[in-house]
Amino acid sequence: MSSTPGMALDHEPAETIPRNFAVGSKVLASAVAIFFMSFVFAFFYLRALNTAHSFREPHVNPPVGWGIAILACVLVSCAALEAGRRALANGPSTSWRVLGLVSWLVALAAVALQATEYYNLHFGATDGGLASVFFVFTMWFAVFWLGSVYWVETLWAQSLRRPSTADAEIGDTARLLRPGADAALTYMYMMGATGIVAFVLLYIVK
């Protein structure tokens, strides 16, 4: 870390890292969104083809209750972080710490619920097109959702620390908390939207 050239070089502008966060999170969110759009495409494609009339076997009925529970966790986590982000306007306050923790715990709960749902299903991935898409989509949604779990945790943990000393090149890193939360939210909103699409397609439309 210490190869930073130190005082002899001019600093890069203070807004560079926040802008990197903002642009980077948008690009990342669009890449991940396209990843999930492939599953949406697979859903419609296989549904339209309905090969061997076995896109949806009669017993493949994803339980709506579970779907609502998981989706609710995802959305509540997003909402809590949004509220926390607003609270961050005045620096890491207590309400941010509470909301950040809530967001993180609820995000974790979504993953736990998804895992539990798998153990309570009456069908497996082999049972036709819908079942296959269901498993692939929900599984990878959970995996990518773990990304938000991690992200929220780092923000929360960072805000618990004392404001750090200024880095030679990037200055005081405490000011990066808010841009970090913005970036995390960009990603989480994308995941929330994906979750809604997944819920509608896999549980409602079928």
Place this chain on the structure above:
Amino acid sequence: MSERSHLRNFLLLWLGLTVVLEVVVVVILGHDIPPGSMTNDTRAQHDVIVTLTAIALPVLAMVWTYLAYAAVNFRASADGPLEDGAPDRGNARLQIAWVAVTACMVLGLAAYGSIDLLSGAGSSGVGSGEGPNPLAKPANAGKALQVQVIAQQWVWTFRYPAYGGVETPMLEIPVGTDVEFHVTSLDVVHSFWAIELGVKADAVPGADNVAFVTADRTGSFQVRCNELCGLWHGHMNTTGHVVGASVFKQWIGGQESKYAGVTKQLPPYSTTYYPQPIRNG
């Protein structure tokens, strides 16, 4: 030399090279460009390929001439001081003209191809796999002889629904008759390529892929698998024959009686087959 005379020289050289190329490739060699003239499909494809070649050659000649002309005329002196070229950064009129010309060429090509493809009867797109609902068909498509091509790892078999659904390892088709291939697969994706017939259609499991051909003369043709399908992909070939109508009748009758026993065991003729996946616990 002035810009003008450079331009004139270049254009003349380009024109000359274009003429030479067109004469050599299209006029002299054009007849020999594959895929020959055995069927309506190959004739149509031959014409398209020759047309595209004729259009491509001037472009080829332009870049060749230009590179050579620039290399000869626009080079820096070998050991002189560093010299700069003429500092122009573009020419709006030329750029617009270039866009316009290439756009016209492309639109012309696309129109030529699209009209051909959408023209239904007589289209040169009939030899390629068109899926279950073909758009381009021969004029009397309803009366075409149906031949089902069944691909599986790594053999071809053929079913003739009009002849009791007999399945045979040989492919023979009558000359002068519209033939409607229904290509399907029992396992992985293959591709049915009857080279001298000008027919190519992927064999996709669970899908029916239709292509047409009308052979003009008798002879034999190679059938090759054109989509990587596993271990013996390169060996998955057979030879088919175009024969006279009476020879065909005789041959298919022979196949019917020869394979009568096994025909009874076959599943009823269908455009697709769904073999159950084997799952051993």
Place this chain on the structure above:
Amino acid sequence: MESASLPVSRPRSDSPPLGSLLGFNVVSATLLAILAYYFGHKIGAVIGHHTVWNTSSDQDDDAVLIGMGFAILGWIAGLGFFNYPIGRIFGRPVALHEGNEGGAWRYLRLCTDHKVVALQYLVATLFFFFIAGLNAMFIRAELTSVHGTLFPAGNYLTLVGLHGTMMLMMMSAGVIGPLGNYLVPILIGTRRMAFPRIESLTMWLTVLAGFVLLSATLLGGFPTGWTGYAPLADEARSGIDAYLVSFGLIGISLVLVGLNIIVTVMTQRAPGMTWNRLPIVVWGFVTTSILAVLSAPVLAAALVMTISDRTIDSTLFVSSSGGSPLLWDELFWFFGHPEVYILALPGFGIVLEILPVFARKPLWGYKLAISGLFGVALMSFMVWQHHLFMSGINANLRPFYMFSTELISIPTGFIFLNGMGTMWRAKIRFTVPMLFCMAFFFNFLFGGLSGVFLSDVPADTLLHGSFFVMAHFHYTIMGGLVFALLGGIYYWLPKMTGLKLNEALAKAHFWTMFIFFNLTFFPLFVAGMLGMPRRVSSYNAALHNLNVFVSAMAFFLGLSMLLFLWNLVYSLVFKREPAEQNPWDSKGLEWQLPSPVPAYNFERIPTITSDPYGYGEPGAVPVADFGGVPAGASA
């Protein structure tokens, strides 16, 4: 500003001290990856037997895939990529730099200096490039006989798959990785990429991807070629898992490289670096990045679908159970066609960047070139179904895809007009980079024109899936991209390493490569038209002489590539002659810096005053104002 106080970064010593072996580097990463593989394999074997009911031990995909997953984690943990993220879990602050100290040892671990990463990338991708090239030699050796008797049929298919996949992977990463990461920060006037740690991660994922793909040879090989068509990939042996994982790693790596470059260019341009002054090669990398970010996720999705077909027994590609093989075709080619432009666009950028330097003229039609790059990039998402012309797609769609495919030749044509305009009334110096650029136009022309044949459905009926297609994309990728890349390497390597390359060897390499490349691939257009499908080990006896000729030429082409390799070894390892700061008399920003560029790139962030193409213009100003510090003063 007293430049004397710069503390940076003469590497302490050239030979790494033995103590550095302990710690986070490629040695620990390798050990950890191998250990983790065995650990994961054991876990996977347990899981596989207990929960997946139809997977038997001969096809232990669960074990292999979980093993590979663990190996990936072990590899990046061993390189030290988890140190920072774990620190973040405990609330450590944001930091930018890591592993920049330590002399030559930096090159063997996580390092956030973009110039180090670029050289790592170059060595790694060239290593795998040559392995894939060696595979091509074996393929041509097999094709010297009509029935392919040299290797058993399955091994031949593995060869074909390894060659194709390795080349695609390494060429996707092999330009934007080394040249993109090296040039983008320097050319836009900044000191780093936006996310330096991610930059390093992409490089090490690429290395891992190469080795994972090679591990297919130990897992029974894979029969699918680089296109991995389902359901052949569903039923193939475990070697296909290596294909899936390595291609997935490259997909992730591509997305992250693209993300990094897009963000860097958007946020970190030096003052005065307006969009109008951005060098064209940066535009090339930006458009490539856009393609990578938008298309590689689709590949990743298709790959995880195959993985789930193979492990949890979903039936996404099984038509008897509600899936469809065409789903793979659609997803794969939705990625696959932009992928071929991921390969082409950086080449366009490099060529148009180098041409003005040796033509001693401004780049002709700068904005046209940019619109060409963007036109190609955007249209490439609308053409993928031309790969499915024969597969029974709805016939009504074919005219549209024919049209869009032909349309894409318009923006491609812009690049030719730019090149030709730049050469008009120029003062061309025939240096090695320039020769490669001119050969690029010669070769790419064949690639482009043959593409028009393939876009036309009736012509495609003959040509689809044949050696014509194979010759077509070798003309675009090898004749286009690889020529441009080699031109770029000859052009920029003196700057990157600070060492000269031997010019006589370079010229010999160029001429042999140019001649034997064309003699190898042009006859293959003919082979395809005469009825030779791709990827076969057995072909029509009438084509025997043609194939023997092609094989002979291919071997000479291989020898020519060895000349290049030898030049690298001779010049960089043995001779080590220091390069001048600006041997080409270029106006480019990078050439105003010392060779090699110091760790901090610029003592002060320069103010850009002009684009780098003002050759011969009376009022041309230097490309940048370095704030009073004379360029290269501190070298």
Place this chain on the structure above:
Amino acid sequence: MRGRLLGVIASFGLLVGVVVVYFIFILEEAPPGVAASVHGTTAQLTLQTDASYGHAPYPDWVTYEARDPSGHWQHSTILKIPAGTRYVHVTVYEYDTATGLRNPFFAYVRGTVGGVIQLNGRPMNYVDAASPAHTFTAPDLGLNVPLPGIDSSAKNQCAAAPCRTSEAHNTISFTFKTPKPGNYRFQCIVPCALGFLYGFGGPMQTIGYMDGMIEVA
């Protein structure tokens, strides 16, 4: 200086050599050939097909084995036939249970002398499409021989390769004309491989298991 150049060349050459040798080693990997025993003008091949209790490294792959002239079973499908012979007589001991054909057409015997096979001594020219455990199919020779499986409830089923004739099996024998010198592939066309959704992976695509070469020279 000269020493250093030689050192560079040597290490460069070594690296290239290691990579080349590795690939050649991996790629040349193939089972050994097994020669037919010759009786007059007839070449005699004796094969057995085993279910999933075969050979390392894939013990649960179905496989062929071939008996060499000294009477030992070899795990190989590279069958060598002298070009001087007129006929090839093949005896297959079939120890596997039936799977059934995906395409019933291949229940029909083709390409043998007389168009028949001897199934446990009885001549047949086609079998029930559900009965084959394997087929011996050489498309380039027009040869297709279904190999009916044993009753799955049979008692003394084979449990370890190579199987012995005292264990439950079907004996299929047939004769075909010795083809022109050359290499001819053969394969199994029953989707019989264990554990694959599609039934055609693993052994079905691996020379030495369910695929092989008839080499006439």
